[in-house]
Amino acid sequence: MEFSWLIFASVMVANVACIGVMLLAQAVDRNLPSRNSFIPMTKQRFLYIQDFWTMTWGDGIGVLLITNAFVHLAVKDITNLWWSLPIVVVSGLGFLKMCLGNAHKPDYGFPDRDKVSFAGILHLFYFGVGIAASVMCVWNLITGDLRGPVMWTALVGGVFYILCFIMEMKSGNFDQLNPATFLLADDEIPPAPKSPVFQVFEAIGWICAWIFYPGAMAVVVAHKKAQQTANPKK
Helix, strand or coil: CCCCHHHHHHHHHHHHHHHHHHHHHHHHCCCCCCCCCECCCECCECECHHHCHHHHHHHHHHHHHHHHHHHHHHHHCCHHHHHHHHHHHHHHHHHHHHHCCCCCCCECCCCECCECCHHHHHHHHHHHHHHHHHHHHHHHHHHCCCCHHHHHHHHHHHHHHHHHHHHHHHHCCCCCCCECCCCCCHHHCCCCCCCHHHHHHHHHHHHHHHHHHHHHHHHHHHHHHHHHHHCCCC
16 A cells, blocks of 8 residues: 555644643633642642653554554545444443442543543543544555555554553552542652653653654555565656
8 A cells, every 4th residue: 555645743733732722721721620730638649641652652653653553544444434434333332331330530531420521522522533443554554555654654553552551550540449448648748759661661662653654654655665665767
């Protein structure tokens, strides 16, 4: 499959715009507790978008590359878009049900039990699109319709997002709500320390961010040169 820089640039602009709108909705929401404040009756912190690995690095790089591949597929065959629509709905509703559960830890999107913020509503659609794009990429990978540099960038995006997901698990961001029986006064609570594992993964994230784009582009350029060598113009 031929790689289109126009599609890539368009998807990147759209992705940045979506993330920016969610951040804006979060910033103007005066009903949200302060960032990193303690959730009532617990020793767990209230997280914002910028505290999540998957919503910063994962969405900014991983989802970008996966969605780029999906748009390439949809441009080639519009039926990919139609098949993705029910997946968007089902995955969005599934995520909503999970986050409204009693065990879900309050955050920017679901600040309280049975309550969804505007940023949370926006993220439901974003999440649904990301899941649908991933499912369609996997399907087309199996059928053989996703190949070439578009496939490799999608695979890199998937691996990168998985690493971000692992970071969430290691850092405790995805922990369930855990009410505590005792909570110190606010002025007695020390800041949450970063574990050695967290610091290692944070360093890996920065390294990946610095080398990812030139590395991915090098793969694309090398692939195109190999194609030109194998099929020289007469």
